[in-house]
Amino acid sequence: MVTMYYDKDADLSFLQGKTVAVVGYGSQGHAQAQNLRESGVKVIIGLRPGKSWKQAEEDGFEVVNVDEAAQRADVIQILLPDERQAQVYQDSIAPYLRAGQVLLFSHGFNIHFGQIVPPADVDVAMVAPKSPGHLVRRVYTEGGGVPGLVAVHQDATGNAKNIALAYAKGIGCTRAGVIETSFREETETDLFGEQAVLCGGVSELVKAGFETLVNAGYEPEIAYFECLHELKLIVDLMYEGGLSRMRYSISDTAEYGDYMSGPRVVTDATKAEMAKILKEIQQGQFAKNWIIENQANRPVFNAIRQSERNHPIEEVGARLREMMSWIKK
Numbered sequence: 001m002v003t004m005y006y007d008k009d010a011d012l013s014f015l016q017g018k019t020v021a022v023v024g025y026g027s028q029g030h031a032q033a034q035n036l037r038e039s040g041v042k043v044i045i046g047l048r049p050g051k052s053w054k055q056a057e058e059d060g061f062e063v064v065n066v067d068e069a070a071q072r073a074d075v076i077q078i079l080l081p082d083e084r085q086a087q088v089y090q091d092s093i094a095p096y097l098r099a100g101q102v103l104l105f106s107h108g109f110n111i112h113f114g115q116i117v118p119p120a121d122v123d124v125a126m127v128a129p130k131s132p133g134h135l136v137r138r139v140y141t142e143g144g145g146v147p148g149l150v151a152v153h154q155d156a157t158g159n160a161k162n163i164a165l166a167y168a169k170g171i172g173c174t175r176a177g178v179i180e181t182s183f184r185e186e187t188e189t190d191l192f193g194e195q196a197v198l199c200g201g202v203s204e205l206v207k208a209g210f211e212t213l214v215n216a217g218y219e220p221e222i223a224y225f226e227c228l229h230e231l232k233l234i235v236d237l238m239y240e241g242g243l244s245r246m247r248y249s250i251s252d253t254a255e256y257g258d259y260m261s262g263p264r265v266v267t268d269a270t271k272a273e274m275a276k277i278l279k280e281i282q283q284g285q286f287a288k289n290w291i292i293e294n295q296a297n298r299p300v301f302n303a304i305r306q307s308e309r310n311h312p313i314e315e316v317g318a319r320l321r322e323m324m325s326w327i328k329k
């Protein structure tokens with residue numbers, strides 16, 4: 001059994017009197033910065049001039065360039081896109097690092113795959129919410145929190161874990177439960193989860209279901225409601241009470257079909273492919289491909305992103321969601 005850390009196990013005073021620079025104000029940046037501020041932590045935002053800068057100022061933060069943020073902060077949380085972190089670190093953070101500062105990450109990619117190698121006299125730790133940033137914020141404002149992982153890569157001060165736990169408390173993660181792990185374990189499991197299950201796996205499953213129905217002559221609107229919209233409602237039940245709660249709420253007809261047909265969709269071949277995906281992540285092949293793709297200005301990524309945006313399920317979904325005023329667009 002792993003050790004779980006909750007609010008009572010984390011002490012926000014480890015961040016008292018300290019300045020936290022949140023570098024980046026995107027999905028995670030805006031959420032973590034706002035949650036921390038509401039937990040009483042002094043936060044400044046490090047950015048380049050642009051859209052996020054304006055947004056962070058509108059949200060009431062002091063915004064400075066990354067070089068200044070790195071100089072002023074005691075704790076630097078790097079919430080830039082993974083593929084940009086190494087360059088910004090090299091240009092605007094590394095030159096100013098001083099002994100005893102704390103470098104934080106929310107994903108281990110750059111440390112684990114050796115793209116960022118900090119000096120030995122700074123703490124290097126991770127607080128990784130197991131949630132999209134916008135939900136880190138939404139769940140916190142509703143009085144809850146999302147689970148998180150903490151890890152320590154380097155403990156120069158002897159306090160790296162306490163600071164990571166305090167930060168996890170500040171963003172609400174210890175309300176839900178925090179697990180201590182390693183940069184390696186977080187990186188490999190996070191990449192696997194997003195590729196094989198949460199993002200890649202689910203998107204392909206949804207599209208395949210939609211296409212099967214539409215190709216068989218059913219209405220795209222019905223296919224959308226069945227294969228995408230209702231997925232959220234079904235997953236809400238799993239979130240609340242696991243697979244059992246979902247199966248309690250659905251009909252016995254659906255439950256019987258679940259047991260009979262589910263294993264025909266996710267077959268041994270699918271599981272073998274999942275194992276291959278995991279191996280490629282563990283061996284660094286995925287990271288290498290992603291780094292090279294960015295160095296080449298993302299030709300494959302951009303082409304697929306465009307064709308995915310044009311998938312018929314996106315057109316029909318946008319039209320149907322227009323009528324649902326309660327869904328944030």
Ligand SMILES: NC(=O)C1=CN([C@@H]2O[C@H](COP(=O)(O)OP(=O)(O)OC[C@H]3O[C@@H](n4cnc5c(N)ncnc54)[C@H](OP(=O)(O)O)[C@@H]3O)[C@@H](O)[C@H]2O)C=CC1
Binds near residue numbers: 047051066081084
């Ligand atoms: N997205 C998520 O929910 C999750 C992300 N993570 C991890 O969190 C980290 C941040 O990811 P995410 O929040 O998705 O990132 P986003 O892509 O949402 O954030 C981008 C932010 O970085 C800024 N930025 C980009 N390039 C630069 C630059 N060169 N100099 C200064 N600022 C820059 C952008 O500003 P501008 O407006 O100027 O472009 C924007 O504010 C990653 O390590 C990711 O793996 C972990 C868990 C979940």
Ligand SMILES: CC[C@](O)(C(C)=O)C(=O)O
Binds near residue numbers: 130133194199
């Ligand atoms: C599932 C994708 C994720 O790992 C996340 C929201 O946790 C990410 O990198 O965005």
Ligand SMILES: [Mg+2]
Binds near residue numbers: 129130131190194
């Ligand atoms: Mg993740």
Ligand SMILES: [Mg+2]
Binds near residue numbers: 107
């Ligand atoms: Mg991820």
